[in-house]
Amino acid sequence: MLITDVQVAGLPRLVDVRCVEGRIAEVGPSLRRSARDMVLAGSGAALLPGLHDHHMHLMALAALRNSVQCGPPDVSDRAQLDRTLRADQADGWLRGVGYHESVAGDLDRRQLDRIRSDRPLKIQHRSGKLWMVNSLAADLLSLDLNAGLPGIELDATGRPSGRLFRLDGWMREQLGQEGPVSMPSLAGVSRLLASFGVTGVTDATPDNDCFAMAHFASAAASGELLQSVRVMGNQALPESGCAQVQRAERKVMLDENALPQWDELLAIFADAHRAGRAVAVHCVTPAELVLALSVLRAAGSHPCDRIEHASLVPDDVLPLLREVGVRVVTQPGFIHERGDQYLHGVAPAEHGELYRCNTLLAHGIRLAGSTDAPYGNPDPWAAMRAAVDRRSRAGIALGQAEQLSPEQALALFTSAADDPGGASRTIAVGEVADMCLLNCTWHEARLRLCSANVRATLREGRLIYQREQGKEMRRFDATVAA
Ligand SMILES: [Zn+2]
Helix, strand or coil, rough: CCCEEEEECCCCCCCCEEEECCCEECCCCCCCCCCCCCCEEECEEEEEEEEEEEEHHHHHHHHHHCEECCCCCCCCCCCHHHHHHHCCCCCCCCEEEEEHHHHCCCCHHHHHHHHCCCEEEEEEEEECCCCEEEEHHHHHHHCHCCCCCEEEEECCCCCCEEECCCCHHHHHHCCCCCHHHCCCCCHHHHHHHCCCCCCEEEECCCCCCCHHHHHHHHHHCCCCCCCCCCEEEEECCCEEEEECCEEEEEEECCHHHHHHHCCCCCHHHHHHHCCCCCCEEECCCHHHHHHHHHHHHHHCCCCCEEEECCCCCHHHHHHHHHHHEEEEEEEEHHHHHCHHHHHHHCCCCHHHECCCCCCHHCCCCCEEECCCCCCCCHHHHHHHHHHHHHHHCCEEEECCHHHCCHHHHHHHCCCCCCCCCEEEEECCCCEEEEEEEEECCCCHHHHCCHHHHEEEEEEEEEEECCCCCCCCEEEHHHHHHH
């Protein structure tokens, strides 16, 4: 594969880039061509390293394609919620996602029964940690028989309210959906991500298990999974046995309402580290962040330990964050997508502490970007735009001191998969040929940061996406070139 006449960061003039066996073999002006070369004409556009989304959830994103949106901006009040859920005329389970209390307050089974009692209905809170189900669904899940299980909320009469916290795995078991049978096809989401220039993702789902790992590996083997994937999960998560799918950090969820004891958390971190594995700790609130950092300081950190989200970072936590040396994997896209709710739901004094970027970089903290799809928009370019603009959907500025330049925003997504927040990968000889070709120069693209500017995506030198399929790539024709 030869990509001709492209702009590569740091090089003064247009170059050709040759890929051989998955790596970049040659970079230079007017490389010699042979009849065997597949040629992709760059026409002066920018060639970037392929994007890596450092925190997202592939299978949840795939499932989302069969779900009804129940939260802002699609649905913003009770009447809209009722209309949307009643409009779905299919059979079987009705699955809602993206719910937020701003729509119709806390939902329980009785309220959901009033909306739909003819089909089992489950609605996921947009945080991903809560499911709300109607009575038909509660029966299928045998909620009443399991009323004592932690995570099943009880109402004033001691009966399950229909609200289930962090019980995704248990719900699948109850419904006989555990195992590979119910895993969604990844083909559609993988093609979508490729169209954004994404060549790799880190799947941060905490309950990834051996079935999930097997599903990723078989999707890679069948060719439906186009990206390389790092898979987080618990201590028992096995290796995949395939190079395209790698086992990643041990995911540790913290929840301010039920924080673990110091010793318990210390043992989890030490366990992972002893097994040679870093931890990725979900920290949204300052209390969660301070606990994670304090315990990591005591346990001793692994060079690849990471904090997921760090949604609110007060100034006085910055020295500890720097001292412990963890990486932060942030989601600037939430400033745009959820900014208008933060304006009301988060104290004004804390607005500048939301999804900080510039301050973390200025403190020497390694910062990587992600979308947290499906909880956020899966398009990393939208996240980059939000990192630069720091504006809500309504256009309100949030934490302008945290703005990044377009180059810094791009760099959030170009550090190596296993080195989030480390140096950006480059288009250079010897590098893995994961690349994203734009249809314009970087000078133009940096003003828009738009996925519509992605023209082709290559993973290990192989085209995994091309806009205007078939039109632009052709075999080198010696007669024309002469
Ligand atoms: Zn997540």
